[in-house]
Structures are given as structure tokens and as C-alpha cells.
Amino acid sequence: xxxxxxxxxxxxxxxxxxxxxxxxxxxxxxxxxxxxxxxxxxxxxxxxxxxxxxxxxxxxxxxxxxxxxxxxxxxxxxxxxxxxxxxxxxxxxxxxxxxxxxxxxxxxxxxxxxxxxxxxxxxxxxxxxxxxxxxxxxxxxxxxxxxxxxxxxxxxxxxxxxxxxxxxxxxxxxxxxxxxxxxxxxxxxxxxxxxxxxxxxxxxxxxxxxxxxxxxxxxxxxxxxxxxxxxxxxxxxxxxxxxxxxxxxxxxxxxxxxxxxxxxxxxxxxxxxxxxxxxxxxxxxxxxxxxxxxxxxxxxxxxxxxxxxxxxxxxxxxxxxxxxxxxxxxxxxxxxxxxxxxxxxxxxxxxxxxxxxxxxxxxxxxxxx
Numbered sequence: 001x002x003x004x005x006x007x008x009x010x011x012x013x014x015x016x017x018x019x020x021x022x023x024x025x026x027x028x029x030x031x032x033x034x035x036x037x038x039x040x041x042x043x044x045x046x047x048x049x050x051x052x053x054x055x056x057x058x059x060x061x062x063x064x065x066x067x068x069x070x071x072x073x074x075x076x077x078x079x080x081x082x083x084x085x086x087x088x089x090x091x092x093x094x095x096x097x098x099x100x101x102x103x104x105x106x107x108x109x110x111x112x113x114x115x116x117x118x119x120x121x122x123x124x125x126x127x128x129x130x131x132x133x134x135x136x137x138x139x140x141x142x143x144x145x146x147x148x149x150x151x152x153x154x155x156x157x158x159x160x161x162x163x164x165x166x167x168x169x170x171x172x173x174x175x176x177x178x179x180x181x182x183x184x185x186x187x188x189x190x191x192x193x194x195x196x197x198x199x200x201x202x203x204x205x206x207x208x209x210x211x212x213x214x215x216x217x218x219x220x221x222x223x224x225x226x227x228x229x230x231x232x233x234x235x236x237x238x239x240x241x242x243x244x245x246x247x248x249x250x251x252x253x254x255x256x257x258x259x260x261x262x263x264x265x266x267x268x269x270x271x272x273x274x275x276x277x278x279x280x281x282x283x284x285x286x287x288x289x290x291x292x293x294x295x296x297x298x299x300x301x302x303x304x305x306x307x308x309x310x311x312x313x314x315x316x317x318x319x320x321x322x323x324x325x326x327x328x329x330x331x332x333x334x335x336x337x338x339x340x341x342x343x344x345x346x347x348x349x350x351x352x353x354x355x356x357x358x359x360x361x362x363x364x365x366x367x368x369x
Contacts, residue, residue, distance in 0.1 A: 007087075012030070025049065028048070081181070119142055127160065146170075147290075150175065152220065171199060171200055173200055173201045174203065230254060235267040238273060255292060256281065318339065
């Protein structure tokens with residue numbers, strides 16, 4: 001497939017195998033030459049690739065890298081992975097604006113990465129129940145407005161964000177720090193498969209066959225923030241990948257939000273610090289973020305008003321009035337309701353089915369609005 005004049009995606013792919021080549025050199029080569037052979041024949045590449053001084057070495061590397069390109073194309077084909085160049089209309093337009101954007105993206109699933117407005121949601125791998133509930137609350141509201149959820153497929157907040165989007169028929173995109181065919185662990189691989197099956201995407205700047213390395217994750221985070229106009233950090237300690245993502249977003253002149261948390265919880269030290277240092281705005285509810293994206297909230301009917309239209313029995317109202325945004329255990333509900341246990345259990349099931357409440361581990365319940 002041609003991307004410009006006689007340049008093909010596989011030509012740009014070949015150039016990425018040169019260890020010391022920069023995005024600027026590739027971009028100028030494509031902009032000022034009609035083809036890869038033209039860029040070679042003119043001597044442009046030989047002069048501009050750092051530490052490349054020997055002509056014979058360059059020629060040998062071209063032959064060697066041509067073989068690697070063929071191998072890579074086979075790997076991509078076998079893993080159903082598309083290669084999108086920065087010159088492609090499907091390349092995320094916001095990502096083009098960041099310093100040193102990846103010249104190529106490897107994409108499995110929906111390759112139209114400009115179909116939705118994106119919002120990044122990131123946080124700790126070791127989230128609390130509070131972090132999980134907040135993530136679900138924000139994502140459930142975001143997908144109602146066709147916002148696509150971008151995250152990193154890691155366990156914890158990332159996975160909760162992806163899963164909640166899927167459960168609510170929303171679009172979600174994972175940016176990973178390995179080749180598309182090297183997603184791990186297995187639980188993440190299964191989630192990735194589900195995302196692709198339901199119309200989402202898995203994105204990486206790393207070639208197929210490349211396993212994740214520690215240093216790849218910070219690099220990956222600049223893409224998570226770079227694809228989005230807004231980044232939300234739910235929970236984080238004072239060190240971690242989510243804070244790196246937040247700082248990338250801040251330096252990319254994107255909006256950053258952080259969910260405040262318990263000052264005694266290490267899981268909120270990072271988010272509270274982002275707010276204190278004016279890197280992030282405080283995120284108290286999804287509607288503030290939605291409005292900041294220029295989306296008209298009037299188009300979405302109020303969820304609570306919709307719920308009020310449902311007719312509840314007297315017993316359902318008794319049980320519902322005992323439940324708030326603070327979790328309450330089933331035994332306490334039974335004691336305070338003056339209803340027998342079987343009746344309370346049935347009414348809790350009915351209220352949960354109607355979307356008024358949510359059950360937490362240990363038979364605890366909270367309101368969902």
C-alpha cells in the first residue's frame with residue numbers, strides 16, 4: 001500500500017530497523033524524496049542516520065532489513081495485525097501533535113482510531129474497592145456519550161476501565177508495551193481478545209514478536225495520553241506508571257484530572273499530589289469532564305430521573321432508603337428495615353436488577369446514583 005508518491009508502508013518499516021534513525025529523519029526522507037530508493041540513491045539516509053559512516057555497512061543492512069521486513073509482515077498477517085503509518089488517515093490525529101510520535105502503529109481490531117473522542121483512564125495495579133467503584137462510575141457515564149476509553153490493559157484500574165466499557169457496550173482501546181502477538185499474562189490476553197471481538201482495538205508501537213521490557217512501559221504511556229484530549233487518574237501512589245502518563249498528558253497540553261482519595265491511603269497519595277501541584281484538576285463527577293470536552297449534557301437524560309419513573313413497591317422503597325453511597329452490610333439492612341430476611345434478599349435482588357444498587361463483596365450494598 002502506497003502512503004505517498006512511491007513510498008510504501010513496508011519502506012518506512014524497513015527504516016525503523018536502523019537503530020539510530022529518528023522520526024525527523026524518516027519524515028524528511030518521505031517529504032523530500034519520491035521513494036525509498038530515491039532517498040538511498042541521493043545519499044540522504046547515509047548522511048542523516050547517526051553513527052552510520054560506512055557505505056558498505058549501509059548496503060548490507062538494507063539487505064538484512066529487507067529480510068526482516070518480510071518476516072515482520074508475515075508475523076503481522078498471522079496475528080491479524082495492521083500497520084498504520086503516521087501518514088495514514090486512520091493514524092490518531094491527536095497523537096501526531098506530541099513530540100516524537102511513533103512513525104508506525106501496529107493495530108489489531110478496529111483500525112479507525114479517529115472514530116471516537118478518546119479519554120484515557122489510568123491508575124494503580126493494586127486498586128482499592130473505592131478505586132474500582134469510581135472507575136466503573138466514570139466509565140459507565142463516559143460511554144453513554146460515545147467516548148472511547150483508552151488504557152494500558154494492566155491489572156487494576158486499567159482492566160476495570162476496559163471491562164466496564166465492554167459491559168456497557170462502549171468502545172475501548174488498549175495501548176500495550178509489547179508486540180500485538182505478545183500480550184501477557186493470559187488474563188490480559190483474554191481481555192484483549194474480547195475487546196477486539198467487540199469492536200475495540202489493541203495498539204502498540206512495537207513490532208510483532210517483541211516481548212515487553214521494563215523500559216517500554218514509560219514510552220507506551222506517552223501514547224496513551226497522546227491519543228486522548230483528557231487523561232483521568234483514579235488511584236496512584238507517588239510513584240508509578242499512571243503518574244508518568246499524567247505528566248506526559250500535562251506536557252502535551254492535554255487536560256488532566258485526578259480523583260481525590262483518603263489522605264491516609266497510599267493509593268491516593270499520587271492523585272492527591274497531582275491535584276495539589278496543579279497538574280491535575282479535581283475529578284468529583286463525570287459530568288464536569290464531559291462538559292469540558294464540549295459535549296452537551298442536555299442530550300443525556302438524567303439517570304436518576306429515569307429511575308424514578310420505575311414504580312417501586314413499598315418494601316423496595318424501605319430497603320432502598322437504607323442504602324446510600326456508603327456501603328452497608330445486609331445484616332444491618334435487615335435489622336433496620338423490620339422486614340424478614342427472605343423479603344430483604346428478594347428486594348435487594350430486584351433493586352439491583354433495576355439498577356438502583358450494586359452488591360459488593362461480603363454482602364455489602366451501595367446506591368449506584
